[in-house]
Amino acid sequence: MANSASGDSVVDRVVRVIEAFPEGVTSLQLSELADRSGLPLSSAHRLVRQLSEHGLLDLGAGGTVRLGLRLWELVNRNSPTLALRQAAMPFMEDIQQVLNQNVNLAVLDGWEALFVERLSRRGSVANRAQIAGRMSVHISSAGLALMSHQSRELQAEYLEQFADSSGKVTAGVVRHLLAEAAQQGYAQLAGVVDPDTWGIAVPVINSKRRTVAALGVVVPLAEMRLQALVPALQTAARGIGRQLSD
Amino acid sequence: MANSASGDSVVDRVVRVIEAFPEGVTSLQLSELADRSGLPLSSAHRLVRQLSEHGLLDLGAGGTVRLGLRLWELVNRNSPTLALRQAAMPFMEDIQQVLNQNVNLAVLDGWEALFVERLSRRGSVANRAQIAGRMSVHISSAGLALMSHQSRELQAEYLEQFADSSGKVTAGVVRHLLAEAAQQGYAQLAGVVDPDTWGIAVPVINSKRRTVAALGVVVPLAEMRLQALVPALQTAARGIGRQLSD
């Protein structure tokens, strides 16, 4: 009952507060935030107030807590993927125009593909929600495209998690998917996310020969035309990669 | 020389570190970060390390500091403007398709319009950079559209800053612009940002009659057709507003 009974630093607590928001939830009651972050109410209150004085959070009347506009602004202005997204956008628009499909751009984070940009198929309901969404490597074409071009060491480390295995997904299957993707130069996966769609993704390789992203499309099964899609994606991916150095 | 010689809390310092990144800069050296944030090198180092252990920052080899992917993810998943952007996106795409102009969406933050979403004109080079950009109220059509629909009190407070005045912009001029925008139901401004472009913006009013955003287009002077643009924008803005409650 003094400076941190729980043995964590102030920084830890700030992080816990920000991480307390469940995916897609923009607003939380103070007491709920305290619960979720595992902080005493008064501590949570103090932290939230301090952060909202700086605009990183927004403490409204009645204890409603939101992320602050200022935080959104700072992060989006200085985002680590800014250069990537800027380089990729024109090419993604080209693909959207030419193929009229949902186009997306993902980076590898841990054992997941993190989607950093997305254009919806023209005419469809826009689905910006999936920006900042994640998918496990082995269930997404983008994830496979990314992982299949990582170093042998990283791939081995990744595959280990399937080793023990309850059996749902075996290391062998995933290894096969990766090998196929590496050999073909693209990854494709049918009906995993949505039974009626097909995902195709290609690696984006920067000027230092590092695979920094995956460019992909999601198409209805009925419209699947690998011959048309893959070359278009690969061309775009090369164009993007040429502009990226790190 | 002990717990904070500078008299600021840990939270203050965390904010200073995050705010130290200049607009558009994604990567900073540790020593430069320490300078910019006004922190002793060892303190900056400790904070950055702590934050990067949680993924909010990314401390690379050689002291290169970036914002963390995890921070980007958290902020974009739980962004305070998520609902607004989701509601607006389909309408913005419609406008882009029909009018083929640069479409943007802004909210009011302080005395500035903060741009939260943007679609580039088809065929033009995509300019995602301006997302998370700011413009003063009185030099942007979006800003005028937003401010002209705020409460009398807020407008009065806003106009005060032009009172003392060196004379560059007078309160009278701004008041006139606001009055005109309020009366017409849209704001328009020619050649302020770029001499060859015209900006037009309309307010987005939610179901509680609060003006929560501005929807605008930027068109080349030569293609200016108010008669066509304003009704389209107003229709879209109403569609967006109908879906928003707070």
Added chain:
DNA sequence: CACGTTCTACCATTGAATGGAAGCTGCTGG
């Protein structure tokens, strides 16, 4: 290879962070 620069680690000092308790506010149901 010596020098300068920048990053990283250490650790005694001390004041900022902590959180229980009490007060406040607004709502709800009897």
Added chain:
DNA sequence: CCAGCAGCTTCCATTCAATGGTAGAACGTG
């Protein structure tokens, strides 16, 4: 109309986590 409740806000004595000067390591450079 008011008692009771639930959640927000404030207060303050206690105490340990944060601080930053210093020293050392790792570069890069002339």
